[in-house]
Structure formats: structure tokens, C-alpha cells
Amino acid sequence: MATTNVALQPKRGRPSLARASAIDRVILERARDMFFADGFDAVAMEQVAAAVGISKGTLYARHASKEALFTAVTLDMIAQHSTEAARFDHLLTDDIEQRLRHHARMMVNSLVQPDVRSFQRALSTVQHRFPDLAASISEVGYRYMVRIMRDDIIAAAARDDIPVRDAEGVALMIVSAIGGYQLYETSTGKLTHEELQAHAERTIDIAMAARSSW
Amino acid sequence: MATTNVALQPKRGRPSLARASAIDRVILERARDMFFADGFDAVAMEQVAAAVGISKGTLYARHASKEALFTAVTLDMIAQHSTEAARFDHLLTDDIEQRLRHHARMMVNSLVQPDVRSFQRALSTVQHRFPDLAASISEVGYRYMVRIMRDDIIAAAARDDIPVRDAEGVALMIVSAIGGYQLYETSTGKLTHEELQAHAERTIDIAMAARSSW
Known part of the structure; x- marks a missing residue:
């Protein structure tokens, strides 16, 4: 004990x-x-x-309740990851490509923490029983990343005078591609930091090359 | 009973x-x-x-063993989805955009089946204990979709005389974006067929607009 x-x-x-x-x-x-x-x-x-x-x-x-305790544990873990990620925010410039790569790297760094896989497993068994818990976690993890990227894309459209039709859709594609790759690849237990990082950079490459269709 | x-x-x-x-x-x-x-x-x-x-x-x-039975159940379910998806293959043309949209739609149709969520939940609790099972499932589901798209992208590069640097990376981005969105959004239990379909179309829009950087 x-x-x-x-x-x-x-x-x-x-x-x-x-x-x-x-x-x-x-x-x-x-x-x-x-x-x-x-x-x-x-x-x-x-x-x-x-x-x-x-x-x-x-x-x-x-x-x-045990559900409330699990929720508190989860929010605490995410807060720790967010604090760690925010340590590098002063490095951000006004360049949208650099900003998206930065956010993608922070997301990758969070997703490769050893406790994240344990957490995803613990969560997957209970999330359908506790929809409020699943919604809170989605709000501070996945949706938080989508909002950060969406807001950066909107700000860059104004700054660079390049109109954007669907900033949220672009942000959703980037976040879901990085997060989906992590979930699929770790299901077979073999994902390295370098592989996830390379996939994230490739996703940003494609998103940036498609800027005219944002 | x-x-x-x-x-x-x-x-x-x-x-x-x-x-x-x-x-x-x-x-x-x-x-x-x-x-x-x-x-x-x-x-x-x-x-x-x-x-x-x-x-x-x-x-x-x-x-x-029970693991062997679960594996057989899984492969049978995936085979049924694949047979269903293949019913529409005769509609495919030589246009890469149309082909990618077709594959994305078939993937969406599979992912919104009611049994898929139940299956993902059942799988998520055991996949770390049965790596061979997880690998087989990944091979016939996720990796199968990636291979189909990758091969189409390579064939289109030759046909259209537009070189491709990393067909697998593009295919991985599309599949992980669609699959990741489904996994993240269903964690809060609210994803509709229309929403997943729209996300898939948006992902193909972006991938197609970035074709010069494939």
C-alpha cells in the first residue's frame, strides 16, 4: 500500500x-x-x-462521489499539462504557420505523456456512463485545442487580410488528425514521440498549403 | 436468455x-x-x-480462447462493413477527388453504425492486454482505409502526371482526421451522421486544395 x-x-x-x-x-x-x-x-x-x-x-x-473525484483528477491532470504548455507561449510570433506548429507540438507533447494513455483507457470505460464527465473533459482538452487554433486562424485572417470561410473546420481537422492518429496508433502500442510529431508537422504542411480554401 | x-x-x-x-x-x-x-x-x-x-x-x-472468439467476432463485423462498402465500388471514376470522397463516405457510413461505438468501447478495455488482437483490428480497419487511399493517391499521381512525395502521409491525415473526430465527438455522445459527413468532406476539401504539397 x-x-x-x-x-x-x-x-x-x-x-x-x-x-x-x-x-x-x-x-x-x-x-x-x-x-x-x-x-x-x-x-x-x-x-x-x-x-x-x-x-x-x-x-x-x-x-x-467517485465520479466527482475522477472528474477532479482529470481536470487536475489537464491543468498540469496546460500549465506546462503555456510556459512556451512567449515564443509565439504573428506568423500563423509558426503558431499552428507551436500548438500542434504542445498537443503532441501532452499526448505522449505516459499518464495520458492510462487516462484514456480509464476514461473510455466510463465515459458513456458519465456524459457530464465526458463533456467536461472534452471541453478542457479537445475543444480547448480547437478554440486556440480557431482563434489564431481568425486573427491571422484579419492580420494578413486573407479571408477565412470556416476557421473552426480547419482547426477541427488539425486537432482530430493529430488526436486520431494518437488514438489509432497507440491502440497497437507502438507510437513514438517522433512519429506523432512527424504526423502533426505533415498535417500542418497540408493545412497551410490549403490556406486559400480555409 | x-x-x-x-x-x-x-x-x-x-x-x-x-x-x-x-x-x-x-x-x-x-x-x-x-x-x-x-x-x-x-x-x-x-x-x-x-x-x-x-x-x-x-x-x-x-x-x-475468449480472446480468439472476440477476434473472430471483430473480423466478422469488419468483413460485413467492408462487403457493404464494396457494393458501391463500381461507381468509382478515375478522378482522385471523387475517389477520396467516396472512400471517406464509406468510412463515415461504417463509423456511424450503432454497433461500432459498442465495439470501440469493448475493444478499448482489452486492447492493451491483447496486443495481437489490437494489431489485427488495426490492420483490417484503420490501416486498410489508409492503404486504399494511399494506393489511389499514387495511381492518380501517375495518371495525372502530378508527382507525390508522401502519399501515405496524406492518406494518414485524412483517415486520422475522420476517425479522430468520430472518437472525440462520440465521447460526449452527440455525433450525428451529418456532422461526421460534413467533417469528412471538409477534410477532403483541405487535402485536395493542398495537392501541390502532397
């Missing part, structure tokens, strides 16, 4: 803000490890509480 | 070829329904045999 974090040892009275925040962190990390290793159905709230070293009541006070 | 097919009622002696073939068919259909409804792990070979009305020994003589 996982060891209990020293910062979480019970003390008298109400926990300090720092301690409450440390508990939140450990809950998310332990729950993530357990969900990803064993799948949503195999993990009980009681086991998560035990692994963290808190009572079931304390866990339920923070996450009202 | 499922009713037993009359054609499968036990008779004395060795089954006729027709009867053996009827048994094969019923096994695949019953097993498919059970795998898709309950998932790979929840279905036991004994339950499949009981639902078909044959002995466990008879089932194992045809499919040596």
Missing part, C-alpha cells in the same frame, strides 16, 4: 489552509495512480481514503 | 457442412451481442455456449 504523507498526520482542531491544500493534493495524486492502474470500477472511495490516510468522511466532504 | 436457433438443434452424428456453418454464424452473432452489451470481461465462454445452445467443448473446438 502507499505510505501516508507526513503532512497529513491528524492534528487537533481544524486543519490549517496549507494542510487542507496538502490533503487535496495528495488525494488527487493517490486517486489518479489508483484509477489509472486499476480502472474506475476497481477503485473504491474507501481504498482511496485509506491510501491517503484520511477518513472516508473527510474524502466525501471534498468529493461527493 | 436468448432463444436457441432451430437450425442448431442437436442431431445424431457429424453435423452437415451447412449446419456447421449455421452454428458458426450463430456463435458469432450471440457472442457479439454479449461482448458489446456487457464488455469482454463480463462474458464467460460458458455463457456464450449456453446462449447458442451448444456445449462448451463445441465452442472451444471452434474458438480456442
Whole structure:
């Protein structure tokens, strides 16, 4: 079993803000490890509480259901990936090709993280039972990438004075081509970072060469 | 429980070829329904045999393991979709745009079948445990579509005297964009045939407009 974090040892009275925040962190990390290793159905709230070293009541006070806990784990993981990706935003110029390649690379970097495949597997078994969860995840992952690219395409149309008919359609094609390749290729377990990167660059090549039809 | 097919009622002696073939068919259909409804792990070979009305020994003589049975179910389903798709091949001309649109439409028609989502869910929970199964399925589904488009792109390059640098990359982009959109959008359970069709057409628009960079 996982060891209990020293910062979480019970003390008298109400926990300090720092301690409450440390508990939140450990809950998310332990729950993530357990969900990803064993799948949503195999993990009980009681086991998560035990692994963290808190009572079931304390866990339920923070996450009202296992679905809510899984949602929190997911949003936390995506927030971490987004923070990592945003570290490079200052490198962006006004060139639409460079911007799209940058976003595509950040998407590739996220998709090749080791926890992403575990997460996709854990999610695929529960998403039809929890449509709200699936919608939240889609909103902060897939749709977030589509919006970033769409907005860049619209801004570039104004800046470069090249009209765009369907910016969202172009963004959707790029994101679905990169994400679809990752999903299909990892189903046989053999995708490397370099292969996904090359596919993403090829997709941007084709999208850019088709700019007149955007 | 499922009713037993009359054609499968036990008779004395060795089954006729027709009867053996009827048994094969019923096994695949019953097993498919059970795998898709309950998932790979929840279905036991004994339950499949009981639902078909044959002995466990008879089932194992045809499919040596549950994984082998699931593989047979999958290949049978894909063969049915392929036969359906091939019914329209005589409509194909020598125009590469028309051919790519045709293949994209056939792919869309397959992906919107009601059993495809059930199958993708059943598969996603087992594919990392059965890499050979995942590889077979990828070969007859995803990679099959990529090969068809790639070969058409290469043939069109010779016919139209327009050189192509990376036919496989173009085919991969089209197939992954259509398939990725289907996987991402159905995760929130709201994709219509019309939406997937429009996305596929948009993807072909962009690919065709970029032909000089193929």
C-alpha cells in the first residue's frame, strides 16, 4: 500500500489552509495512480481514503462521489499539462504557420505523456456512463485545442487580410488528425514521440498549403 | 436468455457442412451481442455456449480462447462493413477527388453504425492486454482505409502526371482526421451522421486544395 504523507498526520482542531491544500493534493495524486492502474470500477472511495490516510468522511466532504473525484483528477491532470504548455507561449510570433506548429507540438507533447494513455483507457470505460464527465473533459482538452487554433486562424485572417470561410473546420481537422492518429496508433502500442510529431508537422504542411480554401 | 436457433438443434452424428456453418454464424452473432452489451470481461465462454445452445467443448473446438472468439467476432463485423462498402465500388471514376470522397463516405457510413461505438468501447478495455488482437483490428480497419487511399493517391499521381512525395502521409491525415473526430465527438455522445459527413468532406476539401504539397 502507499505510505501516508507526513503532512497529513491528524492534528487537533481544524486543519490549517496549507494542510487542507496538502490533503487535496495528495488525494488527487493517490486517486489518479489508483484509477489509472486499476480502472474506475476497481477503485473504491474507501481504498482511496485509506491510501491517503484520511477518513472516508473527510474524502466525501471534498468529493461527493467517485465520479466527482475522477472528474477532479482529470481536470487536475489537464491543468498540469496546460500549465506546462503555456510556459512556451512567449515564443509565439504573428506568423500563423509558426503558431499552428507551436500548438500542434504542445498537443503532441501532452499526448505522449505516459499518464495520458492510462487516462484514456480509464476514461473510455466510463465515459458513456458519465456524459457530464465526458463533456467536461472534452471541453478542457479537445475543444480547448480547437478554440486556440480557431482563434489564431481568425486573427491571422484579419492580420494578413486573407479571408477565412470556416476557421473552426480547419482547426477541427488539425486537432482530430493529430488526436486520431494518437488514438489509432497507440491502440497497437507502438507510437513514438517522433512519429506523432512527424504526423502533426505533415498535417500542418497540408493545412497551410490549403490556406486559400480555409 | 436468448432463444436457441432451430437450425442448431442437436442431431445424431457429424453435423452437415451447412449446419456447421449455421452454428458458426450463430456463435458469432450471440457472442457479439454479449461482448458489446456487457464488455469482454463480463462474458464467460460458458455463457456464450449456453446462449447458442451448444456445449462448451463445441465452442472451444471452434474458438480456442475468449480472446480468439472476440477476434473472430471483430473480423466478422469488419468483413460485413467492408462487403457493404464494396457494393458501391463500381461507381468509382478515375478522378482522385471523387475517389477520396467516396472512400471517406464509406468510412463515415461504417463509423456511424450503432454497433461500432459498442465495439470501440469493448475493444478499448482489452486492447492493451491483447496486443495481437489490437494489431489485427488495426490492420483490417484503420490501416486498410489508409492503404486504399494511399494506393489511389499514387495511381492518380501517375495518371495525372502530378508527382507525390508522401502519399501515405496524406492518406494518414485524412483517415486520422475522420476517425479522430468520430472518437472525440462520440465521447460526449452527440455525433450525428451529418456532422461526421460534413467533417469528412471538409477534410477532403483541405487535402485536395493542398495537392501541390502532397
